[in-house]
Amino acid sequence: MAAGFVVNDTGVDTLTIEDALKHYFGYESFRPLQREIAEAALAGSDVLALLPTGGGKSLCYQLPALLQPGLTLVISPLIALMKDQVDALTANGIAATYLNSSIGGEVAAERLAALDRGEYKLLYVAPERALMPGFLASLARWNVQRLAIDEAHCVSEWGHDFRPEYRRLAALRRQYPHLPAIALTATATDRVRDDIERFLELRDPQRFVASFNRPNLRYSVFEKREASAQLLAWCKARSNESGIVYVQSRNSAEDLAARLTASGIQARPYHAGLAPRERARNQELFIRDEIRVICATIAFGMGIDKPNVRYVVHYDVPKTIEGYYQETGRAGRDGLPSECALFFSGGDAAKQRHFIRQIEDDREREQAERLLREMLGLASTPHCRRAHVLQYFGEPVETLECGNCDNCLQPPERIDGTIAAQKLLSCVYRIRSRGFSTGEQHVIDVLTGRETEKVVAWGHTDLSTFGIGTEFSRDAWQAFISELLRMGCLEKDPERRTLVLTEEGLRALKEQRPFEFAKPRVVARAKSKRGKGAAIAATPLDERAFEALRGVRKRLADEQGVPPYVVFSDATLREMAAQKPDSLTALRSISGVGDVKLERYGDIFLRALREVVD
Numbered sequence: 001m002a003a004g005f006v007v008n009d010t011g012v013d014t015l016t017i018e019d020a021l022k023h024y025f026g027y028e029s030f031r032p033l034q035r036e037i038a039e040a041a042l043a044g045s046d047v048l049a050l051l052p053t054g055g056g057k058s059l060c061y062q063l064p065a066l067l068q069p070g071l072t073l074v075i076s077p078l079i080a081l082m083k084d085q086v087d088a089l090t091a092n093g094i095a096a097t098y099l100n101s102s103i104g105g106e107v108a109a110e111r112l113a114a115l116d117r118g119e120y121k122l123l124y125v126a127p128e129r130a131l132m133p134g135f136l137a138s139l140a141r142w143n144v145q146r147l148a149i150d151e152a153h154c155v156s157e158w159g160h161d162f163r164p165e166y167r168r169l170a171a172l173r174r175q176y177p178h179l180p181a182i183a184l185t186a187t188a189t190d191r192v193r194d195d196i197e198r199f200l201e202l203r204d205p206q207r208f209v210a211s212f213n214r215p216n217l218r219y220s221v222f223e224k225r226e227a228s229a230q231l232l233a234w235c236k237a238r239s240n241e242s243g244i245v246y247v248q249s250r251n252s253a254e255d256l257a258a259r260l261t262a263s264g265i266q267a268r269p270y271h272a273g274l275a276p277r278e279r280a281r282n283q284e285l286f287i288r289d290e291i292r293v294i295c296a297t298i299a300f301g302m303g304i305d306k307p308n309v310r311y312v313v314h315y316d317v318p319k320t321i322e323g324y325y326q327e328t329g330r331a332g333r334d335g336l337p338s339e340c341a342l343f344f345s346g347g348d349a350a351k352q353r354h355f356i357r358q359i360e361d362d363r364e365r366e367q368a369e370r371l372l373r374e375m376l377g378l379a380s381t382p383h384c385r386r387a388h389v390l391q392y393f394g395e396p397v398e399t400l401e402c403g404n405c406d407n408c409l410q411p412p413e414r415i416d417g418t419i420a421a422q423k424l425l426s427c428v429y430r431i432r433s434r435g436f437s438t439g440e441q442h443v444i445d446v447l448t449g450r451e452t453e454k455v456v457a458w459g460h461t462d463l464s465t466f467g468i469g470t471e472f473s474r475d476a477w478q479a480f481i482s483e484l485l486r487m488g489c490l491e492k493d494p495e496r497r498t499l500v501l502t503e504e505g506l507r508a509l510k511e512q513r514p515f516e517f518a519k520p521r522v523v524a525r526a527k528s529k530r531g532k533g534a535a536i537a538a539t540p541l542d543e544r545a546f547e548a549l550r551g552v553r554k555r556l557a558d559e560q561g562v563p564p565y566v567v568f569s570d571a572t573l574r575e576m577a578a579q580k581p582d583s584l585t586a587l588r589s590i591s592g593v594g595d596v597k598l599e600r601y602g603d604i605f606l607r608a609l610r611e612v613v614d
């Protein structure tokens with residue numbers, strides 16, 4: 001074995017926490033707070049750990065589990081994820097298993113026997129199982145020494161995923177009062193935090209709250225024009241990468257997935273209207289890198305741990321910043337640069353506002369309006385988007401320019417839109433006051449002086465606003481309409497798609513209110529230049545090496561029936577491709593190469609690298 005030491009279950013204190021990090025997981029350094037959390041847990045405290053998605057929560061309880069004798073019981077809400085979690089541990093040579101309804105009686109019996117023999121360090125179960133009387137009794141026999149509660153926000157009704165069973169875990173705590181507990185979540189609101197401490201009966205817990213900044217994520221907003229063509233261009237420019245496209249409706253999920261696939265990007269839909277079997281299959285294809293893109297409604301998310309999602313596109317504007325942050329957070333868990341693109345138009349904003357107006361309950365409606373207003377503020381700010389998001393969550397920001405969002409990389413051009421706004425608003429006003437209802441295109445026709453059939457037939461050539469807007473292109477007028485919709489000066493009737501001047505618009509017109517518009521940004525066709533937080537620029541040779549390594553990884557993963565990331569993460573393959581190690585010793589210094597993987601895969605990957613370099 002390449003490693004110089006073997007870890008046993010009795011005298012593990014020879015291994016420092018850093019040694020364990022490298023030996024088992026192959027990592028050179030801790031992510032923020034990982035060490036502090038693991039050390040607090042090792043010292044026997046109850047711990048509450050709030051880390052963002054991708055913050056590396058698993059290591060926080062896995063390291064203590066490995067460094068001390070006995071079994072760690074891990075409570076995890078998603079049966080579908082347990083297998084992947086356990087596969088990932090097993091690939092690192094860690095003795096872990098799970099018990100749930102997906103395994104047959106025979107397999108379960110084997111695992112129970114192995115638990116009786118004390119062969120595992122970690123056991124994953126759902127809360128329901130942990131509370132079964134027989135199971136509770138077995139825990140003592142299995143020498144359980146620690147309790148880890150993943151996705152601990154499930155205990156709270158204030159979270160986004162309340163599971164009543166989580167509340168009952170208090171019973172387990174009472175029956176085994178000596179077990180220290182570590183509760184982990186990515187949901188950081190105070191109410192959720194209080195609920196976790198209260199309902200899980202944490203005793204004088206040490207609390208750790210990491211920054212929710214995700215520096216490797218690049219946030220951008222693009223003016224949404226011909227949205228599906230923009231999406232195709234976006235995905236094509238990243239055809240080798242995995243991405244999630246969030247949409248509002250099941251129909252768009254289906255439609256976009258079909259279009260992407262037709263143009264050569266393998267994509268599948270994911271939404272609550274699909275049969276569970278098909279949903280699970282589409283997710284599986286995505287996790288295994290068989291397809292590139294998932295077009296999903298918000299039903300997609302918690303069940304996915306795929307670390308190499310390189311981009312998240314919001315095809316429709318989310319209803320809240322919370323939702324936006326959660327969904328974009330699924331990009332770049334492996335820490336590599338990843339992109340979050342929001343396609344946004346004033347028309348979408350108006351559509352959302354229209355839906356919200358239908359909410360009957362006053363309080364609920366006002367709440368929804370407030371949340372949407374915040375989201376629209378983020379979508380249209382000319383300032384740093386990251387600072388905006390972090391401030392929204394009440395986190396103090398060190399700098400107001402992150403260097404890795406569209407506004408920081410390329411400050412938006414502002415133009416004086418006062419005259420344009422007046423022309424537009426009064427044109428809509430005049431057309432309506434003559435008793436016509438009008439769509440965007442017709443308004444633009446009148447402004448730019450086009451004598452279309454309709455303009456002539458309706459006599460709109462003699463409106464005072466006819467032909468007064470020739471200084472701007474149709475595209476520019478479209479963008480101004482979009483801004484005025486966003487600001488609530490215009491409304492769009494969603495059924496008839498006609499423009500209406502609002503009270504607000506009328507007031508603006510009367511007051512001759514000054515307007516400033518952002519020059520619209522249309523979607524980037526190719527991959528934009530990398531900014532801060534980006535990887536070292538890849539050379540063509542690195543790129544070839546990466547592709548070759550990716551091929552080897554996929555083959556190994558398929559042979560073992562595991563997702564590719566279980567073999568090595570993209571981050572690890574990228575580093576290999578850049579460093580081109582030529583010996584096992586050199587390979588071991590790469591982040592993500594632990595001793596078991598070194599022994600198991602080292603030669604295979606070294607050979608693949610040699611072939612590319614030669």
Ligand code: ADP
Nearest residue numbers: 027029030031053054055056057058059307333
């Ligand atoms: P979370 O549950 O907080 O979203 P995970 O525990 O799934 O995060 O970790 C996210 C990814 O980061 C995984 O691929 C994991 O292997 C990797 N990771 C965790 N800790 C480190 C570290 N210290 N160095 C490098 N990669 C890490």
Ligand code: ZN
Nearest residue numbers: 384402405408
């Ligand atoms: Zn920024």
